[in-house]
């Protein structure tokens with residue numbers, strides 16, 4: 376039987392949709408039925424296992440899957456010795472301490488001797504130990520925000536992104552301890568040379584897709600006299616393409632700009648007289 380790489384993906388939850396999307400963007404075709412728990416791509420030697428996210432690190436460790444996509448929080452909590460192959464950037468959240476609105480909080484030392492509800496006792500334990508705080512943990516696997524209201528905890532340590540769940544449950548975030556994004560994990564050594572080759576092909580595609588999503592393609596018209604200043608703003612990139620316009624003294628500029636500084640660059644371009652600014656996403660990108 377031809378070799379395949381098996382990837383473990385969260386069946387249903389915060390990671391599912393984006394994990395599948397990133398692989399679809401690699402041109403890999405799959406997705407027959409939402410109830411199927413194991414399926415093979417039709418145009419790439421990749422097999423999908425749809426499982427609970429908590430099981431992904433141990434499946435990879437035990438060779439049931441070759442790679443998996445999981446939150447860094449889950450991976451670190453389980454402390455299973457694997458390799459983080461890529462940081463995929465999505466599912467960004469933080470692990471924070473939150474307390475009831477009337478709790479007087481003056482730093483981590485306010486947690487001394489308190490009961491903290493969490494699904495992350497190992498990460499939290501490590502941080503509190505390093506800060507010399509001793510507290511007891513109430514381990515729950517979900518709906519952590521309910522625990523102070525039902526009287527089983529004084530504070531919580533849970534994942535936060537918008538903060539809406541905390542606010543709705545009368546809690547306030549007082550300290551962010553750790554930030555997490557989705558990561559692709561794998562064993563340090565693939566089970567066979569053939570699997571490693573398949574993984575290398577997958578990673579080549581993944582890198583191109585991730586790189587493309589962190590840049591935008593931008594086109595605009597500019598008074599020629601400002602070209603040098605613009606080149607300075609979009610510095611670091613390869614030279615832009617510059618074409619003269621029919622109207623004397625004007626040029627058309629096309630280039631690639633980084634997503635994370637996009638709005639700052641945009642404002643500066645506007646200030647230098649750029650007009651007709653057109654921005655498009657990039658689907659794939661390599662060096």
Ligand SMILES: Nc1ncnc2c1ncn2[C@@H]1O[C@H](COP(=O)(O)OP(=O)(O)OP(=O)(O)O)[C@@H](O)[C@H]1O
Pocket residue numbers: 385386387388389390426427428429445446447448449466467468517534535536537555556557
């Ligand atoms: N509010 C959030 N915003 C962004 N990412 C989040 C958020 N909450 C959790 N995550 C990330 O998504 C991962 C999966 O969260 P989810 O809530 O779907 O897990 P779960 O309830 O344990 O699911 P499962 O049923 O698979 O065990 C978390 O481990 C974390 O990395």
Ligand SMILES: O=P(O)(O)OC[C@H]1O[C@H](OP(=O)(O)OP(=O)(O)O)[C@H](O)[C@@H]1O
Pocket residue numbers: 389516517518519520533534535536537538539540541
């Ligand atoms: O800051 P917010 O945007 O409100 O998000 C935070 C919530 O999201 C996660 O739970 P999730 O909704 O995934 O439910 P779960 O408890 O079933 O995992 C997390 O455990 C928080 O409860």
Ligand SMILES: [Mg+2]
Pocket residue numbers: 427428429
């Ligand atoms: Mg889970």
